Amino acid sequence: EAPAQQSAPAQQSAPAEEKPAPKQETPKPAEQKPAAQQQAPKVEQATPAPAPKPVGTAATTPKPAPQEESTPSGATPYVTPLVRKLASQHGVDLSTVKGTGVGGRIRKQDVLAAAEGGKAAGGEQQKPAAPAGPAPGVRPELAKLRGTTQKVNRIRQITAKKTLESLQTTAQLTQTFEVDVTKIAQLRAQAKKTFSEREGVNLTFLPFFAKAVVEALRAHPNVNASFDDGKKEITYHAAEHLGIAVDTEQGLLSPVIHNAGDLSLAELARAIADIAERARKGGLKPDELAGGTFTITNIGSQGALFDTPILVPPQAAMLGTGAIVKRPVVVIDETGNESIGVRSMCYLPLTYDHRLIDGADAGRFLKTIKHRLEEGAFEADLGL
Incomplete structure (x- = not known):
């Protein structure tokens, strides 16, 4: 799968442009595209703590958003229409799913895992896809041929x-x-x-x-x-x-x-x-x-x-x-x-x-x- 289109992760570029936050103003997060490996599940906490951490300066003037409680735009990595449809069919909230694809992209397997067990496939829980069934054993008549030389029938x-x-x-x-x-x-x-x-x-x-x-x-x-x-x-x-x-x-x-x-x-x-x-x-x-x-x-x-x-x-x-x-x-x-x-x-x-x-x-x-x-x-x- 093609990696999700990312700009340089905002959380990594912040230290180069740190400025003290305006007093009591809540800086609006920059319109950042997610770095899948750093996207924490608690992104819904839009209300700042009394002493907010400094963030990178956005391209536009920061606006106070005291009532904003939704997930910032771009919090969910890009997903294909097929995956969106699958999530809709299974009632899976994509914002709660952690993608295991390249760049954090949410794959079909992630949605199915979330639908079946309520677990987001990814991180330390990521495992290879299970085989469709047990691999067939070697036929006994062939197993005994290993290491031998036989006349051709x-x-x-x-x-x-x-x-x-x-x-x-x-x-x-x-x-x-x-x-x-x-x-x-x-x-x-x-x-x-x-x-x-x-x-x-x-x-x-x-x-x-x-x-x-x-x-x-x-x-x-x-x-x-x-x-x-x-x-x-x-x-x-x-x-x-x-x-x-x-x-x-x-x-x-x-x-x-x-x-x-x-x-x-x-x-x-x-x-x-x-x-x-x-x-x-x-x-x-x-x-x-x-x-x-x-x-x-x-x-x-x-x-x-x-x-x-x-x-x-x-x-x-x-x-x-x-x-x-x-x-x-x-x-x-x-x-x-x-x-x-x-x-x-x-x-x-x-x-x-x-x-x-x-x-x-x-x-x-x-x-x-x-x-x-x-x-x-x-x-x-x-x-x-």
Whole structure:
């Protein structure tokens, strides 16, 4: 945060210009901007003691103010409109809050601390912000690896070989779109209980992304394609065989849901849950690990906002789905009016092979997915 704009603190400059106070006149304090570290909580004492301390000469003639009992102007450090609004919402008097920001600026955390415990966050009570939750412990199977040398397992060998080959043999780059999935979040919250009872699986966000992707692949066959450098040919696939990246104890697997474009939202949800469970338990069939034409990887499963997926050749593209987070964004209504609203947002990074997909093609593909997700017309799929 930018420091509060301060002139030289008045209380420090006073000794250079000390003059005896006029008899029985109460000098009006100079219009001083606060030095946050010296601002005492008892600033309301405007009535002077019988022998007032000398203060610096103000720019204007001192005026007696025997009846003045309010806090002098500038007693509260500058605060942003957002912090003022927050203080108003929580009924916090900003003049009683001691800021912990640079230059004594009052921060959001100070207001929340005052609202929760009636304590001003600052001074000796200032503590680092508490973490959202306890840090996850190290997985036991990883903890025992410390200080050892191990043979690389088969899955890790394949991953190492294929990812390196992918980067060396394709022209990869990544384009990212930001998507508002608020409507989907609302539909999911409304339907997840009955959906789980009816379908036997939990309703996550991934089936919504998968449904939007397979529909977009049909509309953009140049993304659902493969480039053969030896034959100088591009194959545009007749079906959408969707790979789903799955994190297992042995490593990363990308089992394939064949003919995913023919499945409903509920069928995709069941297929994703089934194939992910069998991938983790070692129950995949050989044909479920081959034949994919496009892959989705849920990079937000551990909270990541975005990443740069690596292609699975001969596939031409892979989509990442970032963590869904609530934050304030500009919302435009049907009439074009703008407002600030709290929305559920996520990033969708698409890595694609530039040998057969241009940047504009990638943009059009992502735009189709974005429109489908933000429109959120999944009521019929959910039985709503």
